Amino acid sequence: MASITVNEQLATIDVAGEKPLLWALREDLGLKGAKYGCGVGLCGACTVLVDGQAVRACVTPVSQAYDKTVTTIEGLDDELGRRLKNKWKALKVAQCGYCQTGQIMSAYHLLNQPEQASPEPIAQRLNNICRCGTYVRIHQAVSEVSAEMGARGLTDGQ
Amino acid sequence: MAGGLHKPGPHESAHLHVTGSAKYVADDPGPQGTLFVLPVPSPIARGRIISMDLRSALAVDGVHCVLTVDDIPGDNIWGPILHNEPLLADGVVHYMGQAIAIVVAETEHSARCGAQRVELEFEEQTPIIGIESAIAANAFHTDPHIIERGDLEAAFESASMVIDGVVETPAQDHFYLETQAALAIPEENGGYTIRSSTQHPTEIQKVVAAALGIGAHHVVCEVPRLGGGFGGKESQASPYAAYAALAAARTGRPCRSWLHRGQDMAWTGKRHPFRTDYEAAFDENGMILGVIARLYSDGGWSLDLSGPVLDRALFHVDSSYFIPAIRVEGRVCSTNIPSNTAFRGFGGPQGMFVMEEILNRAADAMGVDSTELRRRNFYGEAPRDTAPYGQVIEANRLPQLVPQLMEESNYAARKRAIEQFNQTQQHVKRGIGFQPVKFGISFTASLLNQAGALVHVYTDGTVQINHGGTEMGQGLHTKMIAVAADTLGVKLDAVRLMTTATDKVPNTSATAASSGSDLNGAAVQGACLTILERLRPIAAQLLGDEAASTSVTFRDGCAWLGHESGVPFAKVATAAWAQQISLSSTGYYATPGIGYDPSIGRGRPFFYYAFGGAISEVEVNGLTGEYRVRRVDILHDVGNPLAPSIDVGQVEGGFVQGMGWLTCEAVLYSPQGRLLTHGPSTYKIPAAGDTPLELNVSLLRDADNPLVIGGSKAVGEPPFMLAISVISALRDAIRTFGKPGSIVELGMPATPEAVLRAIEHQRIESTAGMDKRHG
Numbered sequence: 001m002a003s004i005t006v007n008e009q010l011a012t013i014d015v016a017g018e019k020p021l022l023w024a025l026r027e028d029l030g031l032k033g034a035k036y037g038c039g040v041g042l043c044g045a046c047t048v049l050v051d052g053q054a055v056r057a058c059v060t061p062v063s064q065a066y067d068k069t070v071t072t073i074e075g076l077d078d079e080l081g082r083r084l085k086n087k088w089k090a091l092k093v094a095q096c097g098y099c100q101t102g103q104i105m106s107a108y109h110l111l112n113q114p115e116q117a118s119p120e121p122i123a124q125r126l127n128n129i130c131r132c133g134t135y136v137r138i139h140q141a142v143s144e145v146s147a148e149m150g151a152r153g154l155t156d157g158q
Numbered sequence: 159m160a161g162g163l164h165k166p167g168p169h170e171s172a173h174l175h176v177t178g179s180a181k182y183v184a185d186d187p188g189p190q191g192t193l194f195v196l197p198v199p200s201p202i203a204r205g206r207i208i209s210m211d212l213r214s215a216l217a218v219d220g221v222h223c224v225l226t227v228d229d230i231p232g233d234n235i236w237g238p239i240l241h242n243e244p245l246l247a248d249g250v251v252h253y254m255g256q257a258i259a260i261v262v263a264e265t266e267h268s269a270r271c272g273a274q275r276v277e278l279e280f281e282e283q284t285p286i287i288g289i290e291s292a293i294a295a296n297a298f299h300t301d302p303h304i305i306e307r308g309d310l311e312a313a314f315e316s317a318s319m320v321i322d323g324v325v326e327t328p329a330q331d332h333f334y335l336e337t338q339a340a341l342a343i344p345e346e347n348g349g350y351t352i353r354s355s356t357q358h359p360t361e362i363q364k365v366v367a368a369a370l371g372i373g374a375h376h377v378v379c380e381v382p383r384l385g386g387g388f389g390g391k392e393s394q395a396s397p398y399a400a401y402a403a404l405a406a407a408r409t410g411r412p413c414r415s416w417l418h419r420g421q422d423m424a425w426t427g428k429r430h431p432f433r434t435d436y437e438a439a440f441d442e443n444g445m446i447l448g449v450i451a452r453l454y455s456d457g458g459w460s461l462d463l464s465g466p467v468l469d470r471a472l473f474h475v476d477s478s479y480f481i482p483a484i485r486v487e488g489r490v491c492s493t494n495i496p497s498n499t500a501f502r503g504f505g506g507p508q509g510m511f512v513m514e515e516i517l518n519r520a521a522d523a524m525g526v527d528s529t530e531l532r533r534r535n536f537y538g539e540a541p542r543d544t545a546p547y548g549q550v551i552e553a554n555r556l557p558q559l560v561p562q563l564m565e566e567s568n569y570a571a572r573k574r575a576i577e578q579f580n581q582t583q584q585h586v587k588r589g590i591g592f593q594p595v596k597f598g599i600s601f602t603a604s605l606l607n608q609a610g611a612l613v614h615v616y617t618d619g620t621v622q623i624n625h626g627g628t629e630m631g632q633g634l635h636t637k638m639i640a641v642a643a644d645t646l647g648v649k650l651d652a653v654r655l656m657t658t659a660t661d662k663v664p665n666t667s668a669t670a671a672s673s674g675s676d677l678n679g680a681a682v683q684g685a686c687l688t689i690l691e692r693l694r695p696i697a698a699q700l701l702g703d704e705a706a707s708t709s710v711t712f713r714d715g716c717a718w719l720g721h722e723s724g725v726p727f728a729k730v731a732t733a734a735w736a737q738q739i740s741l742s743s744t745g746y747y748a749t750p751g752i753g754y755d756p757s758i759g760r761g762r763p764f765f766y767y768a769f770g771g772a773i774s775e776v777e778v779n780g781l782t783g784e785y786r787v788r789r790v791d792i793l794h795d796v797g798n799p800l801a802p803s804i805d806v807g808q809v810e811g812g813f814v815q816g817m818g819w820l821t822c823e824a825v826l827y828s829p830q831g832r833l834l835t836h837g838p839s840t841y842k843i844p845a846a847g848d849t850p851l852e853l854n855v856s857l858l859r860d861a862d863n864p865l866v867i868g869g870s871k872a873v874g875e876p877p878f879m880l881a882i883s884v885i886s887a888l889r890d891a892i893r894t895f896g897k898p899g900s901i902v903e904l905g906m907p908a909t910p911e912a913v914l915r916a917i918e919h920q921r922i923e924s925t926a927g928m929d930k931r932h933g
Contacts, residue, residue, distance in 0.1 A: 032185040033178020035385070037335045038419045042838040045335055073178040085176040089168065092803050095811060096631030097175035098335040098385030104176060124847045129838065131333050131386050132631045133814030135849040137807065 002066045006031070007075025017063030021055070022046045024062040025072060033073035033101045037129075044128030047102040047109075048072045054109035073101040076108060083148060084108055087141040095132035103128050107142045111149065163644040163868055166803050170636045170655060171383065171629075182385045183355040184339040184416055192341070192412040193222060195405045196269035197257035197397075198276045199425060200247065203285035203494040203831025207249055207258065211277040215261060218275060220268030222409055226259045230404060232371025238361065238393035243460045243497070245369060245400050251280070252459035253494050254831045255425040257397065262405040262413060285494035285831040289433045289454050292491035299461045299490040305472055305546050305759035308483030313448030317439035321523055325436060325515045327508045328906050329456070329825035330429035330501060330818070331835075333843050336385020337422040338395055341414040342402035348372065350403055352379045356395035357387045357628050358668035363660045365396040366403040377403075381658040384630035388815070389500030391630075392668045393462055394426050423836040428825055429501035430455040430467055432508040438516045439483075444524055444531050448483035451475055451512055455505070457490040458497035464490040467500065469602050469756070471509030473547060473763060478556060478594040479513060479535040480542040494831050500670060502815060503878045506597055511820075511906075514593070514882050518889055522901040528886055529569075529592040533560065536594070548760040549598075555769040555795045556594055559858055563771040566856065567791035572775065580894050585780045587894045588788070591886025593772045595794075597876035598764030599672060600752050606667040607749035607765070609677035613642065613685035615741040619715070619728030621646060621653045623685075625678040626666030628658050632874050633804035634674045640800060641679045641867065645686035647712030648727055663744075672768075672872035675800060677747055679867040685745025692741075693717070696734045700725045766863060768871045770794035772813070772880035774850070778891040783914025785888065787817070787850040792880055794855065797863030797871035809855045809877040816881025818844040821908050888913060896920030 001014050006029060013028050025031045025048070034057050037045030041059035048057045049071040050064065076085070084104050087093075094100040106128050126138065174180035212224045227234050227246040237243045247258045259276060263269035286297050314320060340362075341353040350370070354362045359379040367374045379399070384391060398415045405413035417425070433454045439447040453471055457464035468488045475486045517535070521528035537543055537551045544550050564570070569590070576588045601607050612624040623642045629635040635655045643650045656662065667677070690712055697717035698707035710717050716724030731741055754761030772792045778785040792809055799805040822842045826834040835841040862869035889902045892913065896902075900923040904916040 026185075027187070031178070032181075035182075035335065036184065036337075038838050040419075040837055040839060043335065073176075088176045089172040092169045092172060092807060094169065094172060094175040094631075095633070095807060096335070096384060096386045097171060097180050098182060100175050101178045126846050129335075129843055129845050131335055131388070131815070131843060133811030133844065133849075134807065135814060135844075135846045136810045136853050138846065139849070 004065050005069045007072060015062060018061045020058050021048065021060040021062045021065050022057035025057065031072050031074055035098055035102060037099065043099070044106055045099045045102040047105040047128065049105060049109060052112070054106055073105060076104070080111060080149060081108055083145050084141070087145050091137050091141050093134050093137040093141055095134055099128060099130045103130065103138055111142065111146055162650060163640045163800060164798060164802070167640065167650060167801070169633065169804070170639055181382050182336050183341060183353050183382065184336045184385065186341055186353060188341050188412040188414050189343065192414055193262050193264060193405060193409060194266045194269045195401050195413050195415040196261050196266070196273050197401060198259040198261060198273045200251040200254055200256040200258055202251060202280050202282050203254040205251055205280040205282040207247060207251065208279040208281055210258070214275040214277060215272040218268055218272040220264040221272040222262045224259050224261050224272065224276065225404055225408060229408065230369055231407065233368040236365045236368060236396060236400070237460065238463055239465060240461050245397055253496050255496060260401045260405060262409060287493055287495065287827055287829055287831050289431065289456050289491050292456070292493050293454060297492040299457045299492045300465060300468070302487045302489050303469060303472060303756055304485065304487045306485040307546050308448065310448045310450060310483045310485055313483035314439045317447050318442040319440045319520070319524065320437060321516070321520055322437040323519065325434045325512050326906060327432045327511050328819070328823070329431045329498065330823050331423055331825055331841055332388045332390030332428070332501060334384070334386030334388060334390055337417040337419060338391070338398045338426065339416040340395065340399035340402045341412065342399065342406040343412045344406050344410055349376045350406065352377060352399050352403060354379055354381060354395055354399045355384050355391060356381060356399065357384065357392045357630065357670055358395070359628065359658060359660050360664070360666045361393065361396055361668065362399045365400050369400045369404055370407050378659060378661045381628045384628060387630035388502050389504065389670065390426060392500040392670050394499055420836045423841070424833045425496060427458055427462060427497045427499035429819065430457065430464065430498040430505065430508065432471065434512045436512060436516055438520065440520055444526055444534055446479060446481050446535050449481050449516065451486045453486065453488040453512070455488070455490050456493055456498055458493055458495045460497040461490065462497040462499050464498060466602050467505035469505070471505035473598055473602065474506040474509035475512050476546055477510045477513040478537060478596040480537045481546060484546045486546065495827055502812065503875045504671065506875065507816065507819065507879050510879050511882060518886055519901050522893065523899070525898050532592060532594060547754065547763065549762045549764060551596065551767060553766065555858060555861065556596065559769055559793055559795060560594060560771050563773060563791065563793040566793065567773040569773055576775070586777060587780060587891040588775065588777050589887045589889065589891030590773065590775045591883045591890055593880055593883035593886060595770040595876050595879045597768045597879065599676070599768055599872045600749055600763060600765045601667065601671045601673060602754065602763050604753045607673065607677065607752065608667060609681045609747050610663045610666060611678060611681035611685045611745040612662050613682065613689060613743055613745065615689055615731050617728070617732045617735050619648065619652060619726065619731050621648060622656050623653060623682055624656045624659070624662035625682050626658070626663040627674040627678040628669040630669065632674060632808060633801055634669065634678065636804060637675045637800045638678060638682050641682050642686055645683050646690065646727070648715050672874035672876065675870065676866050676872055677749070679800065680747035681745040683745065683867055684747060685743045688743040688745065689741060692739050693730050693734055696737060696739065697725060697730045700730060700733060766865050766871070768795055768873070768876040770876055770880055772883040774883040774887040776884065776887040776891055778888065778913060780895055780917050783910040783917060785910065785913060787884055789852040790850040790854065792855045793858055794877055795858040795861050795871060796873045797861050797866060798869035799857055800868050800870045802857060805857060805873045806855050808873045810853060812875070812877030813853070813880050814844050814849060816878040817848070817884055820881055820885050820906055822848065824907055824909065892916045892920055896924040900924065
């Protein structure tokens with residue numbers, strides 16, 4: 001048995017420590033917002049936050065989240081999270097929608113960083129893949145939320 | 159709720175997508191006790207099964223049973239067109255990954271362990287891999303399909319320039335983010351509910367019923383939504399649903415299948431690679447006089463949908479150009495890889511690319527601008543208005559669209575600026591390219607152009623709609639809700655769209671060929687209109703003028719006679735119920751007036767054409783071959799869009815996916831038939847950083863299409879081919895590394911290494927040319 005805090009709720013789970021966090025969330029805790037896309041940590045559909053850091057849950061052993069706080073799309077409801085979700089809706093970013101929870105988690109992590117001036121456009125720093133090709137709107141959504149939040153250092157380098 | 163037909167409004171699932179509560183089949187673990195089903199894949203690409211020993215597999219903890227062809231109670235054979243594909247191998251294997259047996263186990267892990275312990279012995283044969291090998295072995299699925307017209311002999315005799323060569327286009331993996339998934343639930347009295355991530359629920363129903371040896375009425379297929387389809391779930395979702403159903407029938411328990419990414423990539427078909435041998439004749443003004451093209455597609459081991467994919471390729475070799483004398487001939491090669499299948503564009507991109515490459519090479523050889531060459535050869539007034547297969551290109555929007563695109567993208571000034579930039583740069587060059595699109599809309603098998611709907615109005619004035627299409631990201635459900643709300647004159651949130659299911663709307667066509675909203679929209683509208691016809695006399699009574707029932711209109715949630723006073727829709731519905739009037743109706747639509755005879759290569763295969771144009775600008779590094787797409791401008795014709803924002807999204811996404819096909823996605827098989835690119839580590843689809851730095855999409859204004867519901871046009875596939883503009887832009891940049899008049903040799907996909915190879919070739923050509931001059 002191990003304890004893990006998911007979306008501000010303490011849970012105890014009884015699984016092998018090497019079980020990927022993604023499958024512990026989906027199978028043992030019933031949270032289906034993080035998706036399986038590739039299983040090798042490349043597509044980003046499974047992105048969640050562990051102690052505020054974006055991780056690819058499909059290649060993260062659940063033991064690495066023991067005694068830590070995990071945030072999934074279901075629990076992303078602070079101001080930045082709400083703004084991102086509302087912007088995603090307003091711009092109709094999602095097409096099939098399958099990758100979009102991971103996209104929002106990655107965008108949240110990017111915008112939640114302390115000042116990190118980067119010459120790279122925001123689009124370049126989000127590397128989750130979307131087969132529907134919604135990148136133009138993802139970029140627009142992140143840029144607009146970034147501007148609304150007044151996050152310094154997140155200038156779009158274009 | 160705001161929004162509606164032709165207006166910006168919410169996407170019906172947006173609030174579910176962003177909270178993780180949108181349900182996909184892959185998310186559904188099934189009821190308690192659901193078993194996992196996994197195929198046992200063939201480890202060789204071609205041969206005979208000599209022996210199969212299941213004992214070790216059956217001994218694995220958690221394995222319930224292993225089913226082989228002998229365990230199938232009904233028909234082992236299925237197929238989307240020809241009835242010739244075994245669900246489970248019957249003594250012979252035709253490709254690596256072909257299902258030989260299925261393991262049914264408590265967990266996926268047990269199923270995997272079991273599958274690995276099935277002991278197999280084979281008598282191996284040498285597989286046929288690739289189009290050249292198939293041609294050499296005379297291995298074809300089809301006889302030639304030929305479309306021809308005009309006097310080719312005269313065209314080539316009078317030509318001032320003739321070019322010939324080979325054009326090859328690559329395969330492309332669908333890489334839908336949700337891999338193939340299905341859940342089969344046994345119901346009482348011998349029935350089954352199948353939930354499938356499929357574009358074709360009716361085919362799932364048919365294949366499952368046939369495999370189980372039961373009537374179609376015992377099977378219901380439900381499709382909540384797809385995590386991407388792109389054609390990859392048009393035919394090829396069927397086996398995985400059948401495996402789950404076979405296991406459910408054997409065990410009496412719910413069973414599910416869900417592929418890993420690597421399994422999905424290795425076991426399912428892709429976009430057909432094509433090889434085309436061509437000869438083309440031009441006059442001194444660059445006008446095309448004649449084209450001869452022999453197209454070969456790699457069909458893989460079975461026919462699947464390869465016939466109509468090839469047909470669509472042949473229909474689109476003309477692209478947007480009038481070709482007075484032409485002979486196109488196509489055959490589907492038979493090889494030992496998974497059966498290649500539908501993929502956005504369905505052969506259209508492969509056919510169009512042949513002509514675009516001919517024009518690009520001809521422009522190089524003539525030393526003229528490829529954009530100018532394209533514009534000169536456009537379809538025009540009669541007699542330059544008829545496609546090679548005899549259909550007149552009616553309502554051609556390119557004469558209006560192209561000048562507007564050129565002006566809005568500032569093409570001429572940017573072309574001059576690029577030339578100046580290139581003169582000042584040695585190692586970095588820019589290029590610009592133009593691509594027109596004319597894409598035929600309709601299933602080319604004309605009988606498939608039909609759709610149904612079922613609409614219920616409840617006495618409180620709320621509405622449920624069912625239609626035969628599947629939602630896979632294209633926004634079909636959002637459009638259908640808008641159609642129903644607009645027709646009935648009620649608010650969007652009074653309309654609920656129900657899960658696509660074969661017990662609500664039967665005998666449907668696949669959601670494919672960009673036709674979803676054209677066909678299903680007309681069916682939904684038809685059902686709503688039938689109900690309104692029944693409600694008019696009731697409303698007239700309530701409005702106090704029974705004689706005026708034909709004048710009743712429905713809008714703003716009320717029925718009206720004139721503008722004086724309305725009676726709420728709910729009140730009309732309740733009154734109708736009280737008078738024992740049905741508040742439920744089906745709707746049905748079939749596209750009129752289309753048909754094609756392949757034996758003579760003549761007909762009207764398409765109801766209408768969708769048009770578009772793109773200008774792309776690239777910057778290429780001559781030292782590394784790396785490049786960026788700097789800017790893309792698109793003007794696209796979607797008629798009067800049912801949902802403008804969704805249609806723009808389809809254009810953006812289609813363009814990016816088309817870029818992937820031509821620039822970064824390389825499917826590789828070993829000579830033994832093993833897929834070498836089976837995950838995102840080895841197969842690169844476009845990421846955010848590959849997207850054009852600037853992508854401007856506009857929809858052609860005042861473009862009403864009277865043939866289709868709401869004046870709209872299909873949008874799913876046509877924008878895919880706008881991405882060919884990137885290749886023309888790359889060639890434009892690469893050309894400047896050599897001397898004028900040499901033909902750029904750029905292989906597809908145009909990865910940075912392919913671009914560097916083309917640049918090196920240009921440099922060598924230049925040097926060779928100088929030697930000749932000086933010698």
